[in-house]
Amino acid sequence: MKSSLFHRNALASKLSDGLIVLAGGSPVLRNGDVHHPFRQRSDFLYLTGVEEPDCWVVIDPKRRSHTLFIPKVDSHHRVWLGHVPSPAEARAAYGIGRALHIDRLAREIRRGRRGLRVLYADRGTLARLARLKGRPARGLALRPAALQDALETLRAVKDAGEVALMRRASDVTGRAFRTVMKTVRPGMVEREVQAVFESECLRSGLTRLAFETIVAAGKNAAVLHYRRNDARIRGCDLVLLDAGAERLGYAADITRTFPAGGRFTARQKDVYSIVLEAQKAMIDRARAGVVSADLHVQSMTMIAEGLKGLGLLKGTTSGLVEGGAVRLFYPHGFGHMLGLDVHDTAGGRRRKLPNPAKVPVRFVARLEPGFVITVEPGIYFIEALLEDPANRRKFKGSVDFTRAETFLGFGGVRIEDNIVVRRHGPPLNLTTVPKDIDGIEDLMRA
Ligand SMILES: [Mn+2]
Numbered sequence: 103m104k105s106s107l108f109h110r111n112a113l114a115s116k117l118s119d120g121l122i123v124l125a126g127g128s129p130v131l132r133n134g135d136v137h138h139p140f141r142q143r144s145d146f147l148y149l150t151g152v153e154e155p156d157c158w159v160v161i162d163p164k165r166r167s168h169t170l171f172i173p174k175v176d177s178h179h180r181v182w183l184g185h186v187p188s189p190a191e192a193r194a195a196y197g198i199g200r201a202l203h204i205d206r207l208a209r210e211i212r213r214g215r216r217g218l219r220v221l222y223a224d225r226g227t228l229a230r231l232a233r234l235k236g237r238p239a240r241g242l243a244l245r246p247a248a249l250q251d252a253l254e255t256l257r258a259v260k261d262a263g264e265v266a267l268m269r270r271a272s273d274v275t276g277r278a279f280r281t282v283m284k285t286v287r288p289g290m291v292e293r294e295v296q297a298v299f300e301s302e303c304l305r306s307g308l309t310r311l312a313f314e315t316i317v318a319a320g321k322n323a324a325v326l327h328y329r330r331n332d333a334r335i336r337g338c339d340l341v342l343l344d345a346g347a348e349r350l351g352y353a354a355d356i357t358r359t360f361p362a363g364g365r366f367t368a369r370q371k372d373v374y375s376i377v378l379e380a381q382k383a384m385i386d387r388a389r390a391g392v393v394s395a396d397l398h399v400q401s402m403t404m405i406a407e408g409l410k411g412l413g414l415l416k417g418t419t420s421g422l423v424e425g426g427a428v429r430l431f432y433p434h435g436f437g438h439m440l441g442l443d444v445h446d447t448a449g450g451r452r453r454k455l456p457n458p459a460k461v462p463v464r465f466v467a468r469l470e471p472g473f474v475i476t477v478e479p480g481i482y483f484i485e486a487l488l489e490d491p492a493n494r495r496k497f498k499g500s501v502d503f504t505r506a507e508t509f510l511g512f513g514g515v516r517i518e519d520n521i522v523v524r525r526h527g528p529p530l531n532l533t534t535v536p537k538d539i540d541g542i543e544d545l546m547r548a
Contacts, residue, residue: 105263106151107197109256114163116252120220122161123211125227129155141310144442145253147351152196158207162214167199169210174203211238222249255450257441259472265522267352268474271308272520272532275347275354278302279535283545288337288362292317295343296331303347312353312444316344319362323513324482326434337363340370340513351442355476356533357518364546366539373481374515376408378537380479381517384436388521388529390471393455395463401436401479402428417500424460427500430487435465437476440520471525482514
């Protein structure tokens, strides 16, 4: 991949006084002879684009050389694995200057370290280097934290090549969402929806999901990381689908909430509209220079206003936000960084900010052009929060608990898009799934 060459060069210029060594991932045994599906380590994908296991990369900033090490496979393994690329094939396929068999690794590191005192490697790589014959890293100053910080700093801003991969992940995920909305019917089990979504991703050539698919009908949507997917969908349910495929490791992470029967009820429209208006407003405000924590407070404010309109909250909006009452219905952040990890790095030490908000916020960063983030406000009716005696005492004056109880079977609504922050103006929205009430109902009728 071309952008991995840029990534290696960018890392080399940040860490130009040492040798950079990174081990890729290895398959993890599940049971017997069976392994868990292999997924490459994100940092390794970032630097190489190589999805195969048991590879290493060595970057020598001084001599400007990049070397990929690939496993040496004997004929016995070829019987089971089929063709395994030769070094020459790997060099061409991955666009890397040199490729060698893994048995050359220790010797190459010894050669590369000449004239250098520092080794940049993460802790996992260091542990494996210590087991290599001749201990090729011995005597070098080890800087795992500096490597991690440099990678986090670089990975936060996505270049055009990365945005193209994320767009592909989003397009395929979006197509699978539309297929789901057209085929979902009351009476289906949640996992049948999962099967439709995942088969559409596979058919489109994306073989890997970025995370486990969440299909939550009715009250299950009030479980934020619902994983069972085993309930039968009723005609009166809203269905929340939170899912995403990945392309060369780059994730999509999309959520839609739609009526199983194809038509929103009046009450569902009321709640849905509040979330939708907040989500659209936040997308418009997600511009370079804005601090993410302020966006979160704005989303809490809009949701608190909306819930006041529904008679669920009462009092001043700022009091509901700062006092935490709105968190009974909106107990998560508005979004997160997205990239090779679904919850991607927020950008290294240099970007760390104190939280400027009066409420606790996990994602605190000043948005920059090239940041890809999710925007995903929600409203939920969660028994554990609404029936908690301590909450009932604390928020007696600001929550109408009697009215909230009438919503307990409702579940929740979340709407999540993936956006790219731009230098000027509003962000680029990668998500192409209908979210307006009319758009969803039209699609489901089709
Ligand atoms: Mn998300």
